[in-house]
Amino acid sequence: MENRHVVIIPIEIDEEKESSYLDAWQDAAEVMAAQPGFIRTYMFRTIVPGSKFFLVNVAEWESTSRWEEAMNVCPMLGQQIAVAHASNYEAIRTVLPATKQSLGSGDGHTPADLSPAEARRRAVDGKLTLVDVREDDEWTARHPAGAVHAALSTLPASLSDLPDGPLAFVCRTGTRSVQGGAQAIRAGRSSVYSVAGGLEAWEAAGLPVTLPDREGAVNNGDCAKAAVREG
Numbered sequence: 001m002e003n004r005h006v007v008i009i010p011i012e013i014d015e016e017k018e019s020s021y022l023d024a025w026q027d028a029a030e031v032m033a034a035q036p037g038f039i040r041t042y043m044f045r046t047i048v049p050g051s052k053f054f055l056v057n058v059a060e061w062e063s064t065s066r067w068e069e070a071m072n073v074c075p076m077l078g079q080q081i082a083v084a085h086a087s088n089y090e091a092i093r094t095v096l097p098a099t100k101q102s103l104g105s106g107d108g109h110t111p112a113d114l115s116p117a118e119a120r121r122r123a124v125d126g127k128l129t130l131v132d133v134r135e136d137d138e139w140t141a142r143h144p145a146g147a148v149h150a151a152l153s154t155l156p157a158s159l160s161d162l163p164d165g166p167l168a169f170v171c172r173t174g175t176r177s178v179q180g181g182a183q184a185i186r187a188g189r190s191s192v193y194s195v196a197g198g199l200e201a202w203e204a205a206g207l208p209v210t211l212p213d214r215e216g217a218v219n220n221g222d223c224a225k226a227a228v229r230e231g
Helices: 015-033 064-071 116-124 136-141 152-161 175-186 198-204 221-230
Strands: 005-011 038-046 055-061 089-095 112-114 129-132 167-170 192-195
Touching (some): 015 038, 015 136, 116 129, 116 198, 167 175, 175 192, 175 198
Parallel strands (some): 112 192, 129 167, 167 192
Antiparallel strands (some): 005 055
């Protein structure tokens, strides 16, 4: 515990650029999550109007040497490393260590992969529940039509609220869905899947999504069935 290394990175960024920045950060964080010695990382958003640093990233490592090794894999070029007052920020995203099992192997410890088209087909037929494990802001921006929401950061507590029967977890690219599926399996759920490629692959396959204030349009039954056939 004495050797634990904590990195605090205040991020000066315009509010309108937050979404694209968080997408890039998520990709980098998932690379970090697979490195030895990674404990966790948080992203905070300020709750103080006019704050210079709109976001603050906090990363925890087992030791300084582990962090330095990880920097060779994913260096934080151009980032200002400093100390900020944590009480001025609220946590908006968390990335935990990647599972050690092979991703999407369906080996009894991790969920099996399911293509976006097959996941949509089974969901439409009532044969599984599609569960989006992305964070609240990601879900609000857009999500697969027909999915329910259970953020990965709160999943252990919300697993009991999910419907009985098969589950297919989905995230943005397919990494967090594997972690969510693994949690469900450890909790005793069976028939657990991860949607391969996540929402990016879902949209690339032409499958329907729900957008803010457009739920009726994207959930049109004829469009959804056509998208499944095209997938």
